[in-house]
Amino acid sequence: MGLDLGWATPVEWVERIAPYELELLSDHAHCELKAAAMGQVLIAKNPEYPTLVEAITPIVIEEMQHFGLVFEELTRRGGQLGEQMPSPYADGLHRGSAEGRTSMLLDRLLIAHLIEGRSLERLHLLSSFHPDVKLRAMFGGLCASEAQHRAVFLGLAADFFGVAANSRLDELTRLEATVLEGLSFAPRVHSGMC
Template sequence: MIELRAPTVVDLTPIYEFLGSRTTQAWLDAAISNLPLIIQDHANCEKKAAGTAMNLMFRYEFSHDLQRKLAQLIREEMLHYEQVLGIMEERGQEWQHLGAGRYAKGMLKHKRTYEPAAMIDVLIIGAFIEARSCERFAALAAIIDDERLAKYYRYLLKSESRHFEDYLTLAQSLSKDNIDERVAFFKQVESDLITDPDSELRFHSGIPA
């Protein structure tokens, strides 16, 4: 059993303003009807986030501030991964193979191929993934019948809600120019992935087709 402290109320206004769209009722209905899938894909997301941060640590060792932020992020993401595994065990849920959806790949295909632009794009994409995760934690927590799971999603908001800003700060620190134009570009890309029909249900998928 995971010990959870009472979650702090988190102002999600910056996240809602950062994202280009909100989660649709159609996705929420599908998610509630397929909670085991959503829970396991959430675990996959935490593991992938930690892995991505670890890869960035090895690839971009020149930035001490980046190294510190990524080390903290890895610890938090792996803790969350372990916690979600615990929730699966509590629910008697077996691990099943679950392929990746289109979401992250749909943004990464627009990543520039030269440095430091590639790194800046990866960090901006990371910001959108983290912000969308928070938006969906909040949306699910508000309607889910499983109070244990709802409490956990609310608990995650405190730590996860600052990750997108950390990513943006790091991205700007690597750029001589303002990154607002690039952020606006990925804001539209990410919004389209969330609001367009999607053949696969995942934690970050679009409208169920």
């Protein structure tokens, strides 16, 4: 897909996750909730940047719309939204990120860009190879929106931090790949293959 990720998910990941459709839908619904929450935190912690607030507000709304779609499909299939579980993927990314006020914003924007990119990669794989035709359509229907979110976060990082965003993106891209590649397989959107 040309997503410039540091590690490409093999198609076998879809084969492994396909039998766990309810678990995957529940985790995916939580991913959408977390994406909305992440956007709200970015807004709440950076109110001095109106362009950031304007760019991220529609993303928060769209992530909640995605949550509604995935939740509807989950319940239609007789599933229930499970408890929100800790994410070793997101935890690994945030452990490797900066804590200073300014550099933290850069890292938060780039991590949001990377998570959107990885989610897009996984949704694209699911929309291409999942055996359930209805799920393929649902996952595929989210791709354009996640691609746009991914671009918005990178655009904000570039606008605010210029060339510094490029070198930090290289570092965080490597971190993201290392974290994900080392994760065990689980019926989750951001699981590894170990």
